[in-house]
Amino acid sequence: MTTVFTLDNIITVLRQTSILFLLSQGLTVVILTGNIDFSVGPLAALCGCICAQMIVHGFPAGLGIVSALMTGAAFGLTNGLLVGKLKLPSFVATYGMSMVASGLATIVMNGGVIYGLPADLTALGAGTVGILPVPVIVTGITFAFLYAVLKKTSFGRCVYLTGLNQSAARYSGINSLMTILAAYxxxxxxxxxxxxxxxxxxxxxxxGMTEAYGLKIIAAVVVGGSSLLGGEGGVERTFLGALVLTVISNIMNIAGIASEWQNLVFGVIILLIGGLDYSRHHRS
Amino acid sequence: MEPMLRIENLCKSFPGVKALDNMSFDLYPGEVHILAGENGAGKSTLSKCILGYVRPDGGHMFLDGKEIAFASPKDSLACGIAAVYQELTMVPWLNAAENIFFNREPVYGKTGIVRTGKMISDARTILSDLGSHDIDVTVPVRKLGIAKQQMVEIARALSMDPRLIIFDEPTSALSEKDTEALFAKIHDLKKKGAGIIYISHRMKEYDRIGDRITVMRDGKYICTGRVSDFSGEELIHHMVGRKTVRIYSRREEKAASRTESDQHRKTEGPAPAEIKEVLKVENLCDKKGRVKNCSLSLRSGEIAGIAGLVGSGRTELARLLFGIDKAGSGKVLLHGEDITGCSPGKLVRKGIGLLPEDRKEQGLALRASLAWNVTSAGLHKAFPGHILDRRTEKKLSEDYMEDLNIAARDTEVRALNMSGGNQQKLVLAKWLLADTDVIIFDEPTRGIDVQAKREIYAHMAQLAASGKAILLISSELSELIGMCDRIYVMREGAISGELSGEELSEEKIGEMMFGVGV
Known part of the structure; x- marks a missing residue:
């Protein structure tokens, strides 16, 4: 028992959690508004590919990263307009956009794989500051930022109110289009x-590099306990959700459970937690 | 002759209201019997009982002398009873033929395969019989426009070949020509011996097609007679009645406090609040034709009322003023500034607030806490720096709980778990925090207890006294007369008149609402 909770192990688990958590943090904001975003995983792959291609073609790493972020922003705003302005069901809009993203990723990569990126970039994934891995630091900083925005600012409150009752939010003078746009x-x-x-x-x-995450990105939010109805939960819960999923995955790996069975276990866990969420809401 | 339908002492209660109170009614074959009364008089509940949507708590219904107790609309349909509703009840993305024969589609033998061709030609026959040759029965009804949809709705009821038909406000969306065609059809049905119950607010129609009329008020039977035996004024008098108790009279309160402050003024002489025009509305129209050329003005320190039947455009006007819907034409000026087309968010900051008619869906986020609801419309007032502060929020909420006498365990209680009266006070709290110069109250006391009503009235009076401009929309005439300095009356989307001072009476407002003697 004592060996499990060593500082080393804890840091390892945090590092393993960090990418999943990073992906599901922004999604949490969308889910809080009462919508969904299926495009996060494929979009992440597209942005990673664009960044890598830029660097391989001789651009500096910084420019690669900025291009990736701009692509993410463009996709996010498009999703926001489709859902907030054109009132498409968020399931349809973001599923469509996820296909666009993965299609574009294939085109950008020309069907190939890029290896061996410069140290400027890989430091972001493999480097450490002191004992902390850089991905953990990045995720920690964005977590703190998002937590503060959601819990401590008027904008954050508008996110929650939009998810709790969009019509009442509108009748309170809250601009739900801007809120949904910002969330996406x-x-x-x-x-x-x-x-x-x-x-x-x-x-x-x-x-296809994010395919392994699949719907786990959404599962992390739901397992954490944020309601898919919107308005209840937060990024701190998503952190717990991502942590739980990562730890379960670790345990199954150590126990030597085959990957097909791992999916089954995840499925059952998500059903149980979803069921609890549902019954909690229907009791009140 | 035996009546085909006889109703004796029918009673039906819903939580908080007695919708039918010992109601009696009868209908003879070949008769058009008009059912009249204000909104909430119980006409719809009565027709729902006849159709089997609602089960009465007590009393008896007889069809052809045999007692009936319908468990569902299916049973009433089997007895040849059909209905045309005011709210359209069609499936919008199905076409007219599919809607007319919904769930009764002609099929090939027992295959269950629909005979589309026959269905379409039958639908055409029924509609042309109604004079609507121009309706394309193959396009989804949502594309047809409201008047044509209403004709399809009528066609559906007629296609069932009923011997008893209930028409609930069938003509409110119809043109003159379609109305004529409908009346001709009703005449045919009469001749064939069908019984017709006709519900309408349009008193002009009573003479044209009605044989007898029954007036209802507060769920009770008031009187029945031949249509020709009543004058318009008499009918209004029966419908409106003399409202017994006025639970709050702002004018009396004002009169009482004025004498007090007059004495006060001699000694301290506080300047009377300067009265100026705050809101001016010029020829405002919406895009759907539900608000037509409305002009009104609102001064600081006054309460102006809007009276009108449900569907007269009152709520639609409020939605326009608050920017929920966009205006088609016309202008809205706030303190002389043109604010037409502003979003609700902008309008709240500029100084317009709205307590919407549906507090559960529009007024509150029910799953959120009391505190979150209190600050929801006034985030910019409570937290001008956009940074939330839990303590400020708690303090504000506790202050409003005390000021408005909101009963709740603490500020973290979910709005969901509060009573109707307390919920409404919570909606008021959020607009007190937003502190807008204009506050529109849309049905602020619907479904809440007398004590909470009185408190809300007192707060409205206080707001007006502090210089706010208040617009009160209400279905309760006694509430309007008790609270308002002036009352605008709306009818069919337009403002049909303005009353003030001594002119404010139930009869006078009733006449303008129903369009009699204008």
């Missing part, structure tokens, strides 16, 4: 950041 913008930016950090960590990029 954050989701896009965090997707891009996750993609860049992942590329740096893997020291490689390919169009």
């Amino acid at each position: 913008l954050l989701s896009g930016l965090f997707g891009a950041a996750g993609g860049v950090v992942m590329t740096a960590r893997l020291n490689a990029a390919d169009a």
